[in-house]
Amino acid sequence: MAGLPVAQPVGDRAVMEREGLQRLLEILGARGYQIVGPTFRDGAILYDELTSIDDLPVGWTDDQEGGTYRLRRRTDQALFGYGVGPHSWKKFLHPAVLRLWRARRDGLGFQFIPEDESPPRYALVGARSCDLHAIAIQDRVFVAGPYVDPAYKVRRENALVVAVNCEHAGGTCFCVSMGTGPKATFGFDLALTEVLEAGRHYFVVEVGTERGAEIFRGVPHREARAEERDAAERIVARAAERMGRVMDTTDINHLLYRNPEHPRWDNVAGRCLTCGNCTMVCPTCFCFIVEDVNDLTGEVTERVRRWDVCFTTQFTYTAGKPLRLSARSRYRQWLTHKVGSWIDQFGTSGCVGCGRCITWCPVAIDITEEVRAIRETDGARVGAVERPG
Amino acid sequence: MPVRTGRKPKLAVWKFASCDGCQLTLLDCEDELLAIAGEVEIAYFLEASRAIVKGPYDLSVVEGSISSPEQVEAIRKVRQQSKFLVAMGACASGGGIQSLRNFADVKEYMQAVYPTPEYVRTLDKSLPMSAYVPVDLELKGCSPSKAQLLEVISAFLNGRRPNVPTHSVCVDCKRQGIACVIVALGLPCLGPVTQTGCGVLCPSHRRACYGCFGPMETPNTESLGAWFTLMGVPSDSLMRLFRTFNAYAPAFKEASERYASAEATHSHDQG
Ligand code: SF4
Ligand code: SF4
Ligand code: SF4
Numbered sequence: 317m318a319g320l321p322v323a324q325p326v327g328d329r330a331v332m333e334r335e336g337l338q339r340l341l342e343i344l345g346a347r348g349y350q351i352v353g354p355t356f357r358d359g360a361i362l363y364d365e366l367t368s369i370d371d372l373p374v375g376w377t378d379d380q381e382g383g384t385y386r387l388r389r390r391t392d393q394a395l396f397g398y399g400v401g402p403h404s405w406k407k408f409l410h411p412a413v414l415r416l417w418r419a420r421r422d423g424l425g426f427q428f429i430p431e432d433e434s435p436p437r438y439a440l441v442g443a444r445s446c447d448l449h450a451i452a453i454q455d456r457v458f459v460a461g462p463y464v465d466p467a468y469k470v471r472r473e474n475a476l477v478v479a480v481n482c483e484h485a486g487g488t489c490f491c492v493s494m495g496t497g498p499k500a501t502f503g504f505d506l507a508l509t510e511v512l513e514a515g516r517h518y519f520v521v522e523v524g525t526e527r528g529a530e531i532f533r534g535v536p537h538r539e540a541r542a543e544e545r546d547a548a549e550r551i552v553a554r555a556a557e558r559m560g561r562v563m564d565t566t567d568i569n570h571l572l573y574r575n576p577e578h579p580r581w582d583n584v585a586g587r588c589l590t591c592g593n594c595t596m597v598c599p600t601c602f603c604f605i606v607e608d609v610n611d612l613t614g615e616v617t618e619r620v621r622r623w624d625v626c627f628t629t630q631f632t633y634t635a636g637k638p639l640r641l642s643a644r645s646r647y648r649q650w651l652t653h654k655v656g657s658w659i660d661q662f663g664t665s666g667c668v669g670c671g672r673c674i675t676w677c678p679v680a681i682d683i684t685e686e687v688r689a690i691r692e693t694d695g696a697r698v699g700a701v702e703r704p705g
Numbered sequence: 706m707p708v709r710t711g712r713k714p715k716l717a718v719w720k721f722a723s724c725d726g727c728q729l730t731l732l733d734c735e736d737e738l739l740a741i742a743g744e745v746e747i748a749y750f751l752e753a754s755r756a757i758v759k760g761p762y763d764l765s766v767v768e769g770s771i772s773s774p775e776q777v778e779a780i781r782k783v784r785q786q787s788k789f790l791v792a793m794g795a796c797a798s799g800g801g802i803q804s805l806r807n808f809a810d811v812k813e814y815m816q817a818v819y820p821t822p823e824y825v826r827t828l829d830k831s832l833p834m835s836a837y838v839p840v841d842l843e844l845k846g847c848s849p850s851k852a853q854l855l856e857v858i859s860a861f862l863n864g865r866r867p868n869v870p871t872h873s874v875c876v877d878c879k880r881q882g883i884a885c886v887i888v889a890l891g892l893p894c895l896g897p898v899t900q901t902g903c904g905v906l907c908p909s910h911r912r913a914c915y916g917c918f919g920p921m922e923t924p925n926t927e928s929l930g931a932w933f934t935l936m937g938v939p940s941d942s943l944m945r946l947f948r949t950f951n952a953y954a955p956a957f958k959e960a961s962e963r964y965a966s967a968e969a970t971h972s973h974d975q976g
Pocket of ligand 1: 673
């Protein structure tokens with residue numbers, strides 16, 4: 317891309333009016349991107365295809381608490397005035413169900429039929445800072461190690477990211493505790509802060525990459541004035557002050573390693589449904605199951621992979637039986653891996669503080685509460701403490 | 706990959722106390738029915754054909770619960786003649802909607818319903834066939850899923866384990882990207898305690914799952930019920946929620962009895 321004039325250098329801030337976003341989507345569309353982002357469906361804000369800014373949940377916000385999510389009208393016409401919903405971007409980069417290949421019987425052997433995979437080039441519009449951290453975590457899992465996942469790699473490499481800084485911290489958000497937000501600091505081509513102030517509605521745009529700069533050239537904009545930059549900074553700072561949850565992460569991996577017999581695991585096992593919703597909504601959970609399915613004649617078979625869940629018994633089915641039979645062992649595994657051993661395995665926490673698992677747990681089990689309970693009685697053991705009731 | 710040789714496996718489809726809906730699921734496999742007929746010899750399937758080929762059978766698919774003394778004998782004979790026995794549907798795998806009578810006195814019912822109850826020969830309880838014979842595989846659901854039925858036949862024909870997951874409906878609900886109806890709409894969905902297989906039919910239409918596939922592998926009905934109570938669902942509704950097509954499946958039975966006794970205590974307190 318050398319030689320192209322770049323209107324705004326990487327790292328610079330510009331101002332784009334509300335209509336500019338529509339122009340941006342048109343440019344992305346014209347360049348062959350499939351634009352995906354937040355849209356209103358089935359009583360929630362979900363990620364799906366967008367064709368114009370009218371598809372965004374204009375003027376809506378959400379109230380989130382453990383186990384509940386309700387949409388509510390805002391008093392303004394903000395385009396991004398809500399938190400994250402049950403979907404995460406992994407639905408595009410790491411699809412929930414994916415056929416890997418097929419095979420056809422050929423005498424005594426078989427003929428391999430590779431998938432003709434040309435997935436869309438996605439433009440992820442409206443990714444939040446915690447989401448960017450989550451994508452970076454999945455990058456580490458799928459492409460950074462010695463075994464690269466081709467399905468993820470091709471989707472990821474082609475994806476363009478238009479991030480949005482949060483003006484709204486949900487009731488279950490705790491990105492500040494996890495150091496993952498609410499301001500996008502990396503991993504975007506463009507990052508927007510939506511400003512609705514003094515009768516104006518505009519975006520302060522930060523250019524993150526040359527690619528972002530080049531695309532942004534086609535959108536009417538000008539350099540941001542000092543007061544506009546300040547307004548954007550204020551908005552994000554306010555979101556940071558309004559986190560719905562906190563989690564103390566001090567030495568958290570060792571905290572969990574030294575408490576495998578803590579009575580809190582029994583307590584949470586009494587509430588946990590082993591339904592798997594938490595892992596499904598978590599933007600970093602990456603496990604999948606691979607199944608072979610043949611047709612009735614046995615002539616054609618296909619291999620399909622699906623998101624898997626560490627809360628099923630099949631997940632640990634080994635040598636004739638599941639290893640983690642109790643809900644206690646399954647919840648403990650999930651939490652200990654997510655915020656503990658993930659650090660030793662991948663160098664960061666597996667939790668980005670997005671709060672999805674808290675909101676979308678049907679019985680409101682709260683990862684921050686569980687960690688707090690263990691920390692407060694660090695070292696307690698079943699039998700060593702009096703159990704209530 | 707095993708290459709199939711020799712005679713076609715013999716398939717038998719049996720009916721016990723049931724509505725025929727499960728067999729219809731099989732007949733409903735219109736596109737695949739010819740393929741099935743090409744791969745197996747349909748040796749016994751009265752709903753489809755009067756032609757009967759004698760046993761033994763390689764694969765028996767059985768619909769219905771065991772509800773009368775004759776059926777106890779009959780299911781034993783079916784078992785003896787079948788190499789692989791599949792209980793198909795909520796009646797065969799859990800006792801069915803007719804097991805509602807297990808919670809009451811059958812004699813009283815008979816007096817109330819039939820002019821000459823002495824003609825009726827029935828057992829006290831409607832039970833799944835596993836109460837009487839060993840069953841190789843249970844397919845849940847009222848009605849069962851066509852996809853799962855085809856998967857079982859296809860796995861059987863190809864000598865592999867069928868993919869019939871026993872986890873919650875929620876896992877598939879989330880794979881489909883549905884916004885949870887408990888969390889977003891406040892509906893009492895049984896998805897978290899119900900086995901998957903239906904294709905997430907109800908939540909995908911913004912309805913709460915009512916558990917027609919019966920209990921999942923490790924159902925925690927107590928926790929879910931406690932949450933529904935907090936949501937304002939009264940105990941008699943909770944009792945009825947668990948007491949439908951799989952009323953006598955142990956986990957749902959225990960749950961409905963819990964809320965029935967909570968309701969009794971409640972009414973008592975009120976009275
Ligand atoms: S563990 Fe929960 S809060 Fe943390 S990233 Fe996953 S869904 Fe978000
Ligand atoms: S923590 Fe909540 S969402 Fe996760 S498996 Fe348990 S009940 Fe389901
Ligand atoms: S709608 Fe029902 S099945 Fe779907 S996730 Fe929620 S509780 Fe589970």
